[in-house]
Amino acid sequence: MALCTVSTTPSLHSPFCASNPTKTCFRFSQRQQVIFYTSGWRGSRRGGNNNSEGFYCSAEAKTVVIGLAADSGCGKSTFMRRLTSVFGGAAEPPKGGNPDSNTLISDTTTVICLDDYHSLDRTGRKEKGVTALDPRANNFDLMYEQVKAIKEGVAVEKPIYNHVTGLLDPPELIQPPKILVIEGLHPMYDPRVRDLLDFSIYLDISNEVKFAWKIQRDMAERGHSLESIKASIEARKPDFDAYIDPQKQYADAVIEVLPTQLIPDDNEGKVLRVRLIMKEGLKHFSPVYLFDEGSTISWIPCGRKLTCSYPGIKFFYGPDTYFSHEVSVLEMDGQFDRLDELIYVESHLSNISTKFYGEVTQQMLKHADFPGSNNGTGLFQTIIGLKIRDLYEQIITERAATPAEAAKV
Numbered sequence: 001m002a003l004c005t006v007s008t009t010p011s012l013h014s015p016f017c018a019s020n021p022t023k024t025c026f027r028f029s030q031r032q033q034v035i036f037y038t039s040g041w042r043g044s045r046r047g048g049n050n051n052s053e054g055f056y057c058s059a060e061a062k063t064v065v066i067g068l069a070a071d072s073g074c075g076k077s078t079f080m081r082r083l084t085s086v087f088g089g090a091a092e093p094p095k096g097g098n099p100d101s102n103t104l105i106s107d108t109t110t111v112i113c114l115d116d117y118h119s120l121d122r123t124g125r126k127e128k129g130v131t132a133l134d135p136r137a138n139n140f141d142l143m144y145e146q147v148k149a150i151k152e153g154v155a156v157e158k159p160i161y162n163h164v165t166g167l168l169d170p171p172e173l174i175q176p177p178k179i180l181v182i183e184g185l186h187p188m189y190d191p192r193v194r195d196l197l198d199f200s201i202y203l204d205i206s207n208e209v210k211f212a213w214k215i216q217r218d219m220a221e222r223g224h225s226l227e228s229i230k231a232s233i234e235a236r237k238p239d240f241d242a243y244i245d246p247q248k249q250y251a252d253a254v255i256e257v258l259p260t261q262l263i264p265d266d267n268e269g270k271v272l273r274v275r276l277i278m279k280e281g282l283k284h285f286s287p288v289y290l291f292d293e294g295s296t297i298s299w300i301p302c303g304r305k306l307t308c309s310y311p312g313i314k315f316f317y318g319p320d321t322y323f324s325h326e327v328s329v330l331e332m333d334g335q336f337d338r339l340d341e342l343i344y345v346e347s348h349l350s351n352i353s354t355k356f357y358g359e360v361t362q363q364m365l366k367h368a369d370f371p372g373s374n375n376g377t378g379l380f381q382t383i384i385g386l387k388i389r390d391l392y393e394q395i396i397t398e399r400a401a402t403p404a405e406a407a408k409v
């Protein structure tokens with residue numbers, strides 16, 4: 001069992017440590033203006049608003065933190081539903097909490113939306129003439145403090161940005177989960193937050209495709225006009241280019257979504273070319289490969305074993321560099337006609353971190369109604385979900401093997 005340690009000053013005469021030799025204890029100070037709830041020892045203890053100091057003790061197992069970055073309307077929620085499904089159980093908003101909460105909790109994962117760290121509400125942004133993508137509209141100090149606290153096993157009171165009213169609502173309590181996913185515009189923008197991530201993903205949706213998806217959602221589902229959608233995309237573009245897009249250079253995996261190359265001059269945007277770009281050399285992540293690791297392969301699986309209507313399906317796999325990093329790229333252009341036949345493609349992929357033969361196909365069939373289930377977006381999101389499960393299991397296995405060291409980290 002781990003010894004009780006105090007993070008700021010060693011061997012403090014803490015009554016918590018004295019009676020809790022299996023916990024890691026931290027000194028807290030309310031002067032930091034971060035409201036912490038203590039956890040794991042005699043119920044919960046909350047700091048007041050004075051300049052009080054005290055201790056909180058965390059359980060040994062710490063939270064694995066995953067970052068998912070993308071612009072609004074680029075499929076983050078869909079990806080999160082696929083990821084939580086890999087771990088089983090439904091993801092739901094906190095019980096009895098704010099009905100407009102952006103948080104989703106399941107047995108294993110808690111997904112928090114980084115919009116909750118907007119420091120300016122809708123009116124405030126309008127008055128200052130900044131978009132939500134601008135770092136000046138977000139509180140990165142609080143984001144860092146709270147993600148760090150959760151990672152260390154400490155519950156926090158996180159603000160809520162209410163997308164219905166455009167206001168900042170009273171905070172909600174977030175308990176440390178096994179896996180915390182921080183999704184939103186800026187999970188990799190602040191270097192301090194970035195360093196807390198055990199794995200990071202960027203959804204890179206090309207402008208043409210983003211436009212098609214936004215029209216589909218905002219026109220069909222939200223009644224917006226075509227002109228207003230165009231205007232909103234244009235208004236966000238400079239800040240998107242300045243603050244959101246550059247984060248992809250830090251991502252461990254990027255899912256790039258482009259128009260198809262199988263239909264000359266396609267402008268419908270329905271058939272997609274999707275590229276999964278995976279960093280090489282990471283400790284808990286080994287890239288997926290097709291047929292032969294490290295080779296360059298082009299594969300058309302259509303024929304006797306895979307039904308394909310026009311324009312067919314084409315896979316590509318090979319090594320590349322991405323922002324000076326060595327990467328492997330798996331690409332799929334086209335779409336599946338019959339999802340049950342995906343097993344044929346799955347059986348030619350390696351390192352997909354499945355627990356049984358056909359698990360990718362099973363997951364895809366389970367969520368056949370999710371957007372992107374017939375193309376590379378759904379396939380690669382599912383595979384990344386399985387890789388995250390594998391990464392999590394590797395990390396906890398390592399911690400179990402060296403508990404004392406793990407508790408000190």
Ligand SMILES: Nc1ncnc2c1ncn2[C@@H]1O[C@H](COP(=O)(O)OP(=O)(O)OP(=O)(O)O)[C@@H](O)[C@H]1O
Pocket residue numbers: 070071072073074075076077078079213214216217371372373377378
């Ligand atoms: N893989 C996909 N294929 C086709 N359309 C998609 C795909 N993913 C998302 N979409 C479209 O984009 C819309 C937004 O998806 P989703 O809600 O998952 O994005 P989001 O990033 O969470 O959005 P927001 O941040 O605005 O809440 C969906 O309603 C759907 O129309």
Ligand SMILES: O=C(CO)[C@H](O)[C@H](O)COP(=O)(O)O
Pocket residue numbers: 071072073115122132133162163164166185
């Ligand atoms: O980019 C966004 C994050 O998804 C939103 O535009 C931002 O959070 C502001 O939200 P709202 O439009 O509800 O005020």
